[in-house]
Amino acid sequence: MAAAEKSIVTVDINAASSAQAPLSATAIAGLARIRDLIEAVRQQTRRWVWIESLALIGLAGAAVFFGTMAFDWAVEPPAWVRVLLVVLALVGLVALIWGKLWGRLAVSMGDATLASLLERGHVGFRDSLSTAVELSTGPAGDVDRRLLERTIDEAVAVVGDVEPARLFRRRRLVATALAGVMAVASIVGLACLRPAVADLWTRRMLLLDDTPWPRRTGLDAEGFSAGVRKVARGTDVDLRVRADAAREIPEVVDLRTRSSRGGPWRTERMGVRGGVADGAQAFGHLIKGVNEDLDVEIRGGDARLRGLRLVVVDAPALESLECVALLPGYLGGGTRAVSASRVLQVPRGSTVTLRFRATKPLRSATVVTVEDGVETRLAEVAEGSAGLPAQESASSVRDLAVELGPVEGERTLVARFTDTDGLDNREPISVVLSAVPDEAPQVAMRMRGISTAVTPQARIPLVGIVSDDHSLADAVATVAVKDGATVNVAVSRVKPGVPLVEFTEDRPEILELEPLALTPGAALSVQFAARDGCTLGGGPNEGKSDAWSLDVVTPEALMAMLEAREILLRRRFESVVSDLALARERLAAGLGGNAAVEDRAGGEAGEGGGAGSDVGESRAAASEADGWALESGRLAESASRAAGETGEIARDFLAIRGELDNNRMLTEELEGRLVGQIATPLSAIAAGDLPGLAAAVRAAPASEREAIVARADMVLARMRAVLDKMMELESYNEVIELLRGVIRTQEEIRSETLRRQRQRAKEALERP
DSSP, X not given: OHHHHHHHHHHHHHHHHTSSSOOOHHHHHXXXXXXXXXXXXXXXXXHHHHHHHHHHHHHHHHHHHHHHHHHHHHHOOXXXXXXXXXXXXXXXXXXXXXXXXXXXXXXXXXXXXXXXXXHHHOGGGTXXXXXXXXXXXXXXXXXXXXXXXXXXXXXXXXXXXXXXXXXXXXXXXXXXXXXXXXXXXXXXXXXXXXXXXXXXXIIIIISOOOOOOOOSSOEEETTOXXXXXXXXXXXXXXXXXXXXXXXXXXXXXXXXXXXTTXXXXXXXEEEEEEXXXXXXXXXXXXXXXXXXXXXXEEEETTEEXXXXXXXXXXXXXXXXXXXXXXXXXXXXXXXXXXXXXXXXXXETTOEEEEXXXXXXXXXXXXXXXXXXXXXXXXXXXXXXOOSSOOOOOOTXXXXXXXXXXXXXXXXXXXXXXXXXXXXXXXXXXXXXXXXXXXXXXEEEEEESSOOSEEOTXXXXXXXXXXXXXXXXXXXXXXXXXXXXXXXXXXXXXXXXXXXXXXXXXXXXXXXXXXXXXXXXXXXXXXXXXXXXXXXXXXXXXXXXXXXEEEEEOOHHHHHHHHHHHHHHHHHHHHHHHHHHHHHHHHHHHHHHHHHHHXXXXXXXXXXXXXXXXXXXXXXXXXXXXXXXXXXXXXXHHXXXXXXXXXXXXXXXXXXXXXXXXXXXOOOHHHHIIIIIIXXXXXXXXXXXXXXXXXHHHHHOOGGGHHHHHHHHHHHHHHHHXXXXXXXXXXXXXXXXXXXXXXXXXXXXXXHHHHHHHHHHHHHHHHOO
């Protein structure tokens, strides 16, 4: 640009010299001096622009450097804010360079412009300089040569007095330049004297590193990794901050939190936790029930911890629990799945495999057993774990299995999970492994048709259920004779491996006494015992029934006992019939009572007229209704009670029949009398007649009193017929008992006769 402007001046001089008449040598020399002056001004102007622009750029750079440093130190903004600051600074510097340097240098500084500038600074030119420059560059035909030479001479006369430097404000330029140099020097000095600060600014502002600025106060938030701390959903989070005791300890530390979705900040004061320990003072605050992500800032002294975040995740929990028990050999071996619950019950002696499955990948997991407050580690999954029965060490593990040998007693197992975020399970994962002992067989047996006495040829039917929690091995019926032998009779229907055997009424277990050759007067103890197949410590388990004590008697003695029971049953049935007859009589008595009431009502009607008749009829009706309700209720209740007792009496007669049969004393005559003439009719009466009578009485109105009385008479007649059979049987039994007494008397006479004969013979032998 300078060469171009210089060539323009040269061309203008040459053009002026080649006009209609050439300029004089003096004029040409004057134009040259004018050219040199203008060129000097042009060069000084450019230097001015360069010096001022560079100084301003230095000042702006220093302002940007120290301004961003101060802002970054005070705020420590996130990376995107620093990027924005750098971009704005660069835009400002580019605008400054463009406006102050390139823009001004790009402006054309022509001779006429500079001549006008010189004329404003030196009034002695009186427009001669600008006129000389303009006329020398104008068309030659329009310019008078002599006038031009005179103008040039006037301008040249003043050129010698011109000092181009006086055209510029040198003090301002010097001040600006010094300021720019000092600004740049401050940056260089900081970089030389505090290179760490300059380096940190470079890394934070240009390389976007998040290394914090050094502070007088040093704060460190525990539990945050790369500014993030993961916490379990819904838990209380204890935020702890450590202030470096080697530096300035702040008096207060403030905690600011807000939802990561935005919203206002919430500021809370953190409390002091104890004194200085391990070179730091602890501050803490408990945030309760964290259920969403939180942005966190901590301020204390001149330190600021920003960009922290609490991220809420689900804590590891137990998703499923599998329990498989390997049964002991005597139970058949094999495996059995146990339903998951807080208490896992397995057969004693089983080998158990437990598999805990977590809801998310784990970093580590352990299972311990707790006994008397002492923990014993059983299994572990952890990164780099050694010396334990650890399984695969991987951060993606979700399962942890533990195998326990033969289980005895009860053990408490506790599982602990730590996920890949370092969170532990919130709820305790504990199970109780309980060894269920092999119980003794359950023996629920009874004798059917046997009371307290038996004959030597009797058979004892045993009915009931024998069961075991796993399986039975065998069973025996034991007959122990007092002061005699004990006999075990094997029960063939109880087979090994069967868990339950039922001895029904129609298929009882029969115990024969005849092979034992018992004699009357002996005392027996009968008991049923069953064993299982347990092979664990203590051997097989044995279950026993109650011991039944029996007396061995003669058939006559047993018959006498049964006859006594028959007499008691007859008297009981007599009482039942008597109660029902009394209730019937009370109901029937209402018939005569009603007639008397009607007679009294008729007499009153004859004396008092029609009004008295109406009153008498209403009273009679009310009295009849009240009496019927009371007496019919008594009869219905008596019939219901009689039905129950009659049924029991019928069953007792059948029991007598069964006992006679079990003792092999039942004859056809006894069968016909006990069953055909007594038990069967009683059962029919108890099941049909008496319940029917009770139902009819409850449903019948007072007008059917006579029909109810007739039905009650019919039922009583059937009951009395059976009672007569009992009376005949009692008379028969009395005759039998009389014959037995005669026989007993004859036996006693015979025994006494034999005793006396032996005594006399002995005395005769002893005589000299």
